[in-house]
Each structure stands twice: as C-alpha cells, then as structure tokens.
Amino acid sequence: MGERALDGSRVAVVGASGALGSLIAHELSGRGARLLLVGRDADRLAALGIDAPLIVADVGDAAAGDAIAEAARAAYGGLDGLVNAAGVVAFGSLEETPDEVVEELFLTNVVGPLFLLRRLLPLLRESQGFVVQLSAVVAERPLPPMAAYSASKAALSAVATSLRTELRRARVTVHDVRPPHTETGLADRPLAGEAPRLPEGLAPEAVARRVVDAVAAGEQDLAAADFV
Incomplete structure (x- = not known):
C-alpha cells in the first residue's frame, strides 16, 4: 500500500480520551x-477541544462498533x-493474577x-481505508511479570498480521504498531499488580507523531525499533 492523504479523511479514534489516543487525535x-x-x-x-462527534462507549461492548458505524454514516457518509x-495493563506473576483481570485484559x-473490526470493516472496505492497532513492545519481547498482558498484545498483533493478508484485495491497509515503553502514565494505573522498574519511556507526543507519519507513509509494520 502506498502513501495516504489524511486531509479530509474520516477517522474514528477509539480510546481518544487516553493519553496516547488524545495525542493521536490531535495529530x-x-x-x-x-x-x-x-x-x-x-x-x-469534550476537553480535547476538537470539533468532532463524541461517542461514549467501552471498547469491550460489542455495541460500540455499531454506534461508531452509525455516527460515521450520519456525520460523514462513511469511514476512512x-x-x-x-x-x-496489569502486572504480577500469572498465578497471582486474578481470573477477572485476565478476562479484562483480553476483553479490552x-x-x-x-x-x-467486525462492525467497521464493511465501511473501511467501501473507502479502501485503514486500521491502526496499537499493540506494544511486549508483543515482540514478552516480559515478566506480565505474561497475561504480553499475551494480549501479541494476540492483537496476530490479528493485524492476519487481516493484512485477508484485506489485501480490498485494499484496506492494516498497521500493526508496537511502540516501546512510553510515558503515558498507563503503568501507574494497572488493573492489578505493580509495575516493575522500567527505563525512562519515550515522549508520548513523539510516539503519536510517528504513528500518524506511518499511516501517511503506508508503513504497515511499525516495530519497537522503528521508534528510536
């Protein structure tokens, strides 16, 4: 897939109220x-200050995709x-991680x-659009004590890899993004456990810019090493 013009494109940012999602939205x-x-x-x-439809939904709710699709059609006639x-995220050894935490990690x-994706791919097929899946470095290099978290991010990357081939003829671009540790504050808000000692992470503004640059340039596989 080649370069993509972002000016005028219709994009849903899920997790836009989060630290990295908000920066990607602004970018x-x-x-x-x-x-x-x-x-x-x-x-x-609303505090983002971006003139855009706001959709209050939880990614783990299957109805979220229906709400996004309806809003995209109503506001813009489609989705790009x-x-x-x-x-x-969650930390701790697997045997110390509660069942409900494992479930929440994989649900979200x-x-x-x-x-x-099941609900929005029809719109993206129509527009020959793109998908960005924000995975993490642990998809490449699983770390202790975060086996469940590493597995969930590796699974997300597997989805992207499979879809990239599945959607090739439809000309839908799938970006698998696996940034290194980034100073978003997420590690300070785990579902369970306590973060291990981590090196200083990347600036989230730089990561957001790199992600959007990759979309514009058509880079589909953005490994942790591509952020340094």
Missing part, C-alpha cells in the same frame, strides 16, 4: 482529518480509518478490537 486533526472521538468519559472527550488506541486488548 490527525492537525493534518486535516475529520474525526469521531470514542471513549468512556464524555467530559475528557479506525485507530484503536484503547488498552489496559483483543476481544473488543475484534468486535469493532
């Missing part, structure tokens, strides 16, 4: 994209891109994105 908006902002907190979405920037990081 896209600054390049002329017309957005749909999706998140769990209406006030935080989906950025999935929602995600949760894997199952929810699959729900979204």
